[in-house]
Amino acid sequence: MPRRHDPERRQRIIDAAIRVVARAGIAGLSHRSVAAEADVPLGSTTYHFTTLDDLMVAALRQANEGFARVVAAHPALSDPESDLPGELARVLGAWLGGDRTGVELEYELYLAALRRPALRPVAAEWAEGVGALLAARTDPVTARALVAVLDGICLQVLLTDTPYDEAYAREVLTRLLPAPGTRDGRGPGSLPPPTAG
Amino acid sequence: MPRRHDPERRQRIIDAAIRVVARAGIAGLSHRSVAAEADVPLGSTTYHFTTLDDLMVAALRQANEGFARVVAAHPALSDPESDLPGELARVLGAWLGGDRTGVELEYELYLAALRRPALRPVAAEWAEGVGALLAARTDPVTARALVAVLDGICLQVLLTDTPYDEAYAREVLTRLLPAPGTRDGRGPGSLPPPTAG
């Protein structure tokens, strides 16, 4: 009977919960399924997370860092000289183009806030975080709009099985920038050749 | 033992399913809960809808007509002389401002397509329907962009408990229109006073 006194038990349960949601969705999340995935007894998951909501809050907060990691991997996003819409479209492509389970996982937890008020503050944290990042390059209103359209494009891709079109995303994001196209000298309306399907 | 031979049994089950989802969410949807809500025996729901996915497809398809009804109630949307962003923002306000359970219901079924491939064609139908409506006023690319940003704004409102800001929505939608602001004579970039942070 090993592993009495396991200081990182709680963290390992969160990791297991994320793997469970990635594999089976929120519908497959239960104290038992997480316990099995983490290889701990049932009582251990109920002890650390009395409610499944508690567990989801912890999982969503940790999953959000996944997107933050993708953003951090594209430092050009913070470079004031770079083409903001182009960079955003590229980052989105990198996120959506990789393993779809990662995106599904984050979105499933994110969207679960619709019915679970406990998750809403965490969802708001994420939106505010991305918004703050973008606000540094434009202004708060535009930043919120960019976040909204990023969300909307992701939804269309994930919900309707449409492939992601990076050129389309860049065009839409470009139109959202406030001033009449003076920011990067490239006026809106001229679609570059589609570099991504 | 009344109601042997009930020709509209199937439809009444769909209506009951929608009420169940509106009240308890998809997590509360089961053959039994629907049977209780529709006041029919358990065997009746399993007979007409072998799988819960079947039931959800029928419910989502019927729920989509709810939004279509809101759109139909604003004929100005189809008037080529009207201010498209303004009308869209108004329609969205009417939808979000009413009983929130209706919006939650439709979005919950819509978002369920993320994990249930059976729902994806129905979700795509909805997006294409709204897109076609808007394409008649602009062009297909802009129409898709408008749908995306409408979705994104709804998500932000529903998921983060932020109140809906119609002026903000109008501003964002205006920026999405293709040509340099010649469509309605109102150029982008002039922000109305920020009524929400």
Next chain:
DNA sequence: ATCCCATGTGTACGAGCGTACATAACGGGG
């Protein structure tokens, strides 16, 4: 060294679930 409590473990209960299936009523076609 001892005590105490946060942490870990095993088991049981009652409820709800999808599913299967044997049977009953109905009503249109013969």
Next chain:
DNA sequence: CCCCGTTATGTACGCTCGTACACATGGGAT
């Protein structure tokens, strides 16, 4: 009028679930 397939009904099985709770354990404070 009768017959038969579609529709409707009731019940039961096996499973998973959240929850509760009694008991074991071990390390930090004293």
